[in-house]
Amino acid sequence: MSGERTAALGVADTHVTAGVIDSDRGASRPGASASGALGRPDPVPGEPLLQVTDLRVQFTRGGRCVRAVNGLSYELVPGRMMAIIGESGSGKSVSSRALMGLLPPTAQITGSIRFDGRELLGLSEGELRKLRGGDIAMVFQDPARSLNPTMKIGLQITEAIRAHSDLDKKGAHARAIELLRLVRLPAPERRFHEYPHQLSGGMRQRVMIAIALAGEPRLLIADEATTALDVTTQAQIMDLLVELQERLGMAVIMISHDLGLAASYAQDVVVMYAGRAVEHAPTRTLFANVRMPYTRALLGAIPALEREPHSLLPVTPGQPPDLAALPKGCPFRPRCANATDTCLEEPALLEHEPEHSYACWHPCGTEDRAAGNRATDNRATEIGEQR
Ligand SMILES: Nc1ncnc2c1ncn2[C@@H]1O[C@H](COP(=O)(O)OP(=O)(O)O)[C@@H](O)[C@H]1O
Numbered sequence: 001m002s003g004e005r006t007a008a009l010g011v012a013d014t015h016v017t018a019g020v021i022d023s024d025r026g027a028s029r030p031g032a033s034a035s036g037a038l039g040r041p042d043p044v045p046g047e048p049l050l051q052v053t054d055l056r057v058q059f060t061r062g063g064r065c066v067r068a069v070n071g072l073s074y075e076l077v078p079g080r081m082m083a084i085i086g087e088s089g090s091g092k093s094v095s096s097r098a099l100m101g102l103l104p105p106t107a108q109i110t111g112s113i114r115f116d117g118r119e120l121l122g123l124s125e126g127e128l129r130k131l132r133g134g135d136i137a138m139v140f141q142d143p144a145r146s147l148n149p150t151m152k153i154g155l156q157i158t159e160a161i162r163a164h165s166d167l168d169k170k171g172a173h174a175r176a177i178e179l180l181r182l183v184r185l186p187a188p189e190r191r192f193h194e195y196p197h198q199l200s201g202g203m204r205q206r207v208m209i210a211i212a213l214a215g216e217p218r219l220l221i222a223d224e225a226t227t228a229l230d231v232t233t234q235a236q237i238m239d240l241l242v243e244l245q246e247r248l249g250m251a252v253i254m255i256s257h258d259l260g261l262a263a264s265y266a267q268d269v270v271v272m273y274a275g276r277a278v279e280h281a282p283t284r285t286l287f288a289n290v291r292m293p294y295t296r297a298l299l300g301a302i303p304a305l306e307r308e309p310h311s312l313l314p315v316t317p318g319q320p321p322d323l324a325a326l327p328k329g330c331p332f333r334p335r336c337a338n339a340t341d342t343c344l345e346e347p348a349l350l351e352h353e354p355e356h357s358y359a360c361w362h363p364c365g366t367e368d369r370a371a372g373n374r375a376t377d378n379r380a381t382e383i384g385e386q387r
Pocket residue numbers: 059061066068086087088089090091092093094095104323
């Protein structure tokens with residue numbers, strides 16, 4: 001991390017003798033290039049850092065073929081946060097684990113995943129290991145399970161640091177304290193010597209983020225990283241991720257089942273259903289004009305302030321499809337109020353409006369609207385305006 005970035009994050013007083021971090025501008029770690037603040041060349045301007053094209057992941061389970069990811073495509077440029085949202089089982093985690101090479105050998109993966117122009121599918125385990133925790137890092141939902149309960153957190157962070165640098169013990173210790181400060185863990189010197197169970201859930205998640213940052217990733221994937229936290233802590237962790245994304249220039253993929261959370265924090269939203277992207281747009285565009293009946297249904301399920309006290313939360317009607325027996329045509333058809341016979345043919349994800357792609361034959365808001373849809377439209381506008 002360069003002096004500039006360190007200063008920007010308010011930890012300019014940190015000095016690490018091993019040469020990795022130095023508050024003097026221009027000082028850098030051994031092997032760092034002059035151009036890249038993290039010692040790596042910046043991607044070509046305007047070029048996506050990540051390009052996922054027609055990604056497909058299948059598992060064979062009990063003689064049945066489960067199509068967990070079914071033709072997913074998207075791009076992500078550096079310094080942006082993209083949300084991938086969808087109900088449980090829509091393929092969010094499997095698709096992001098595919099990026100990290102973290103799927104079991106039983107997974108059959110096709111398509112293309114290009115990171116900074118390099119194809120990741122087909123890399124050896126050794127090459128993938130170098131990438132994991134280095135260029136691409138991941139934070140999971142359950143820090144209690146991801147952290148080793150028998151190891152002090154300081155050691156867990158320094159191990160991650162030393163796996164991705166030439167730092168000695170002393171240098172790694174100083175870097176760990178700096179990272180803990182960066183993720184705003186209170187009293188980092190003291191916490192360094194504590195075990196995971198001595199920390200709150202929010203603090204443990206901060207430690208996990210510090211570990212993820214140890215390899216100075218250019219892409220951070222946060223898979224339901226705040227789902228297990230209370231609402232206040234969730235907001236604090238999301239604010240932290242936004243701050244890190246902006247100041248470190250990282251690309252962030254936040255995976256969530258919560259469209260409201262995506263609306264509040266992400267700049268782009270990909271809505272997934274049955275393993276594919278069904279709506280994709282910059283967040284403001286999407287919330288100004290929700291087109292997919294499925295996205296509309298998810299929006300309807302967001303609790304509204306004006307809801308009667310103790311009233312039941314609405315749920316998206318119907319069940320997600322069996323990924324081993326997808327219906328013919330549009331996979332949302334059995335649950336969709338707009339469905340017609342046309343939907344027996346599968347719609348492609350196309351950019352029907354500027355920067356706004358959706359896969360639907362009868363998108364919402366482009367024809368006469370049913371009266372029942374208007375309330376959800378208002379809710380979409382309200383959420384869009386809160387951003
Ligand atoms: N290792 C596996 N073997 C077989 N099926 C799996 C495996 N991992 C995930 N799946 C299936 O893939 C589908 C998508 O899962 P996942 O990506 O975890 O969903 P989510 O959107 O909730 O993150 C689910 O139906 C899940 O059961």
